[in-house]
Every structure is written in structure tokens, then in C-alpha cells.
Amino acid sequence: MNPLSTPDSPNSSATKVRRTSLYEEHVKHGGRMVPFAGWEMPVQYTGIVDEHHAVRTACGLFDVSHMGELEMRGEYAAQVVNYLVTNDVGQLAVGQALYTAACNAGGTILDDLIVYRAGEDRYLTVCNASNREKMVGVFRSAAEHHCDFEDRSDATALIALQGPKAFEVLARAGSDAATLSQLKSFHFRDAVVANVACTVARTGYTGEDGVEIFCAWNEAPALWRNLVELGSPLGLKPVGLGARDTLRLEARLSLYGNDIDETTNPLEAGLGWVVKLGKGDFVGRETLEKVKAEPLARKLVGFEVTGRGVARHGYPLRDLEGNEVGICTSGSPGPTVGKNIGLGYLPANLTAIGTKFLVDCRGRNIEASVVKTPFYKANKGAVTT
């Protein structure tokens, strides 16, 4: 047994481990705190499977305050942000957001982001905690002489409320919050939630309906406590990074550092839909045009382990003759789908649905099969317009 060897987390050896303003709440709820991307974060409270099911059947509350918030302001802010990302920020209305990648000149992925158009000339970009310093550098230097840049990460807390009961919880959080169900997907607005001034976005990372709530760093504990109190009768539970990972995997949402990184391009990662080659110049465009002109050598696919084994990040993938042909980038039991699932890069000729191959589970070659993704799709309630 070696249960103490927790799975690898980015920058777990970072010298300075930081805490979000919700640290005390996590400890109070029995959260098991682990280092993650330089932060001390809860990996679980009651158990990964229990928390996973809570989000699928009721709702869950996540502290994602460790993520970075980068703000660009000014007449040319839209152009600068649009030059840094692959999706088309120029299409955004005020109050609208989009998912995108940011690439380097070589067309590989620096980070995956959500860009929010917060005002006529104001764009807020949420980046991964593990990439914050890198993206602050990229944004700051791009902004120079063109627009104002501010790293608002230290001032901004972020709480995700996800699951089919999320809007029922908000309905109990005041008259303003009660109308948040009218927000369209990937839209946001300022709102008072449980007496706390917030910005609420209909986005998430679980495959469920729900919101992500920004508020001032110091106000997050009050907001968290209120939402726990209002939501508990409806089945709300605090959810840690463990279930966050199984939830996003079932929904086939990419995890930076696992499925995508600076060795992968968005097209092979299945993120071609966020690459708008026709929008004008942007970092990586020239390379991505060339990549797009050729057939992809490899693709990120979803698979199901059909034999007795669990695929994990980093396990080699083999063809049926046993030749190493790819790599598993994410894998775990999928609590809702009830199967051992994973994502991995395979050569294009092995990516058709139903293709059988092997996962090298620490020396044991276990059979797996390419399947359609997402592994799980929520039956999300109709969005009121």
C-alpha cells in the first residue's frame, strides 16, 4: 500500500503554498487539503464519488479562487485580447463570455481560458492557476503601449455552484439572485447573491448547468456559508478537486497540464471549434493554418477501458500488437457513467469509434475501445430567454 503518494499535481513542490479566503471553510467541512498548483486546496470532503453524485443529482459548491483573473481595459483591449487567443473575442456582446485557447507562435496551447466582455472596453480573462504567472507575463507584455492590464487574481474569489438544483439555491438567495435563471449560457451579469455583491456567469466545468460566481476575496467566506446554508436542504455539498476532475472528464472538458499543454495544438485536442482562422491575425495562426491544411497525425479521443483496469494520466497506449502508439492524458472511473474512462492521443488511423487498443496499466495491457464523447451529457433545463 502506498496511499500517501497522492497523484501528481502541478507545482506541488512550490515553495510558497497559498490559501484562498475559503481555507477555514474547507477545514471546517472536513476537506482534505492538498497542494495544487501552488495552492492548498481541498481534494475531497465526504468522498469523491459522493460529491460527484451530489453535483449530478442536486448541486455542488466549488472553491476555484485559485484561478487567475486578468483584466484588459481601454480602446484597444478587444484587439489585444483577440490577438492573444484563438477564438473570436470580437463577436462578444457586453455580458457575454467565450471559451478559448491561447497559443504560442508554434500553435501549441499556452492555456485554455474563458474571456468575459465586462464592458465596452473591458475584458476579463480567467486562466488556470498553474498558468497564472505565465499568462500574466503574456498579457502584460501584449498590453504594453496598447491598453491597461491588471492582474486581479488576488482581489477576486471565484465560487462555482453547479448541478440541476443550482438555480433553486439561487432562488433562495435573494430577489436579484432569483432571476439569474434567465441568464443564457456563457452570459453573465452583476448580481447580489445572499447579500454579497457578485458577478455571476452561467458557465462551469462539470457538464451540469450552473454558475460561476465572482466576488471580492474577503467576501467569499460569507457567500460560501450562505450558499451552504441555503443549499444544504436541497442536497448541496462542498466539492473538492477530486470530483471536479471526474465530473469534467465525464463531460470531456480538457484539463490543462493533462490533455492539453505546450506540446499539443488545439486542432488535435478536439478544440478546433475555438480556433477562428478567419478572424484576423493572432498568435499561432500561421502555424495552425498549416496544421489544418494537413490531415492530423494524432487526435485526442475518449475511450472506455473494457478490461479490468483503470487508465491513468501518463499510461502508454498500445495497438493490439503491443506497439506503443499513444498516451493516456486523463483517466479514472466515471462515477455516473459507471465505466473506467479516459482521454488520450492516438494516431489518426486508430481514432474511429469502436477501435480497440490496449492501455498499458503499469505493465498489464488492458483492452480499451474508442467511444463517442462526451461520456456524459446532462439533460439541462431549458434556458429562459
Add this chain to the structure above:
Amino acid sequence: MSDASIPEGLKYTKDHEWAKIEGGEIVVGITRFAVEQLGDITLVNFDAKEGADIDEGKALGSIESVKSVSDIFAPAAGKLTKINRDVEQKPELVNEDPYGKGWLARIAVSDAKSLDALLDAAAYAEHVKSSS
């Protein structure tokens, strides 16, 4: 972590296995502490076969939880006499009853003296305290 969850009368390894001495054999499992660290166990795989000679510290197989995979190490050298097939079918037995129905294997120990090196309950409790 209270000492109550570490039964007296068993031997323990620093890798969080327990061993119960029954004549010349030991019954092997993983401790409650290990189970709590692993969380929901979804799969138990045995690589070693019944009747095989095994070395101390060798992996008998592995335990998959939702979050991670861990080896099951043999606390002592000997012959693997029996594998608990129930936990292959129902891995949750390890979560529910790690010192009982969730036992993993029986080993006919080749040198009874080798068991002296294992920890008693008090020493194991101390070890858990220092590693948590």
C-alpha cells in the same frame, strides 16, 4: 485519527498493510487509515497467483480508487496460499470492512522471525500520526 481504528493484536507495515498471524500463515489486508486515504475503492487486481512464492515487499497486486492506484505489498516472504476472490468482485468490501471481509490474501510465511520486524498497533499508530 483515533487509535480505536487500529486493532490490537495485528502486525502492521509502514506501507499501511496489516497482517494477522494464524499459525504459520498471515492474513493480509490494508488498514482503515489506508482506506480513508484512498477513498472509494473501485478495483482490486491480483498479479501474483495462488501457490506462488513471493518476496517481502513484492507487489501482490494493486488497488484502484477513483483518484489513484496503489500497490498491495507482501508484509513477509512466503507462499501465497489464498487470494480473497470476493474483493475482486466486490472491491467495496475493502472500504466497508478492511479488517474483516475486505482481507486480501493469505501467505504461508517462510520465516516466522521476519514478522518481528513488523510494527505493533502502538508503533503503527505513531507512524500514522507522523505521516498524516
